[in-house]
Amino acid sequence: EEQLVQSGAAVRKPGESLNISCEASGYSFPNYWIAWVRQMPGKGLEWVAMIYPADSDAKYSPSFQGQVTISADKSTSTAFLQWSTLKASDTAIYYCARHIEGYWYFDLWGRGTLVTVSS
Amino acid sequence: SYVLTQPPSVSVAPGKTAKITCGGDKIETKAVHWYQQKAGQAPVVVLYHDGVRPSGIPERFSGSNSGDTATLTINRVEVGDEADFYCQVWDSTSDHWMFGGGTKLTVL
Numbered sequence: 001e002e003q004l005v006q007s008g009a010a011v012r013k014p015g016e017s018l019n020i021s022c023e024a025s026g027y028s029f030p031n032y033w034i035a036w037v038r039q040m041p042g043k044g045l046e047w048v049a050m051i052y053p054a055d056s057d058a059k060y061s062p063s064f065q066g067q068v069t070i071s072a073d074k075s076t077s078t079a080f081l082q083w084s085t086l087k088a089s090d091t092a093i094y095y096c097a098r099h100i101e102g103y104w105y106f107d108l109w110g111r112g113t114l115v116t117v118s119s
Numbered sequence: 120s121y122v123l124t125q126p127p128s129v130s131v132a133p134g135k136t137a138k139i140t141c142g143g144d145k146i147e148t149k150a151v152h153w154y155q156q157k158a159g160q161a162p163v164v165v166l167y168h169d170g171v172r173p174s175g176i177p178e179r180f181s182g183s184n185s186g187d188t189a190t191l192t193i194n195r196v197e198v199g200d201e202a203d204f205y206c207q208v209w210d211s212t213s214d215h216w217m218f219g220g221g222t223k224l225t226v227l
Contacts, residue, residue, distance in 0.1 A: 035216070037162075045154070045162065045205050047216040061215060062120070095161055103168060104209035104216070105152035109161040 002026035004034075004096050004110035011116045012086050020113045022079045022096030029077035030054040033099035035106060036070060036081045040092040050099060051079060086117045121210040123219035130225045137193040139222045141206030144187060149208045151189040153182060156221075157202040165204075166191060193224075201226045 007021040022034065035050035049060045053072035060070070069082040079096055094113050097106035124142040131137040141151060151169050154162035164173055169189065170182035179194045193200055206219040 037218075044203075044221040045156075045207075045218040047218065050216075059214060097162075100167075104150055105164060105167045105207060106154075106162075107164055107167075107173065109163070111161050 002098075002108055004098065004108055006094075006096060006110040006113045009114040009116070011118070013119055014086055014088055014117055016086050016117075017082070017084050018086055018115065019080055019082045020094060020115065022081075022110050024077045024079070024098070027098075029072075030074050033101060034072065034079040035097045035099050036068075036079075037095045037097055037106075038064075038092045039095065039112075045095075048081070048094070053077075053079065086115075088117050088119075090115060091117050120213055120215060121208065121217050123206055123208065123217055125204075125206060125219040125222045127220070128223045128225065130227055131193075131196050132227050133196055133198055135196055137196050137200075137224055139191040139193075139204050139224065141189040141191070141219050142187055143189075143208065146187055146189050146208070147185050149184075149210075151182070151184050152207045153180075153191045154205045154207065155200075155202045156205065162205065196224075196226055198226050200224060 005023045030053045033050045036048040038046045048064045049070040051058045051070045051072050072079045096110040098108040153166040155165045156162040165176050166182045169184040181192045183190050203221045205221045
């Protein structure tokens with residue numbers, strides 16, 4: 001079964017760092033782009049970034065460029081989203097999703113990771 | 120950047136037809152994809168490439184794309200269809216992926 005399993009909820013203080021993960025199984029991880037999508041409380045979906053695990057080519061939304069870092073580890077079939085300095089406004093659910101190249105949509109989603117940043 | 124505009128809410132009675140629109144400049148030149156997000160759950164794609172249904176999505180879901188508007192149509196709406204719906208495109212000019220603001224479908 002193809003699936004994306006995300007790391008559990010995280011609570012941090014402003015200024016702290018965080019790394020959340022998305023482990024893929026059931027398909028060839030290196031050959032599909034993986035994206036991160038943010039959903040702030042009560043709000044809509046926003047594309048954050050995506051990475052091609054085979055060569056670590058990455059794309060970022062201008063709104064998130066410089067704010068987060070996306071990475072991937074082919075040996076563990078895991079994608080990551082990292083913050084070095086969290087802000088309260090980073091509080092949201094973050095979903096990872098598999099991208100279908102040539103069709104330009106996301107066909108497989110993780111269940112989401114709730115990130116809470118509060119002092 | 121490319122902007123997608125959706126109505127915040129649509130209400131429909133069970134058994135009737137719901138239409139959810141997604142507006143964008145010359146959106147007919149882009150492939151539009153639709154996601155359903157039920158409360159507390161991750162999004163699920165219900166249509167891709169304007170109107171192709173993934174396996175497991177009922178035939179009641181269909182789509183069209185013309186001019187500046189793409190439309191998701193749900194026939195014979197059921198209570199279980201109640202959810203937020205999002206349209207999404209890939210903007211080739213910027214190489215960015217864009218979502219509409221979402222439409223809350225309420226089944227009265």
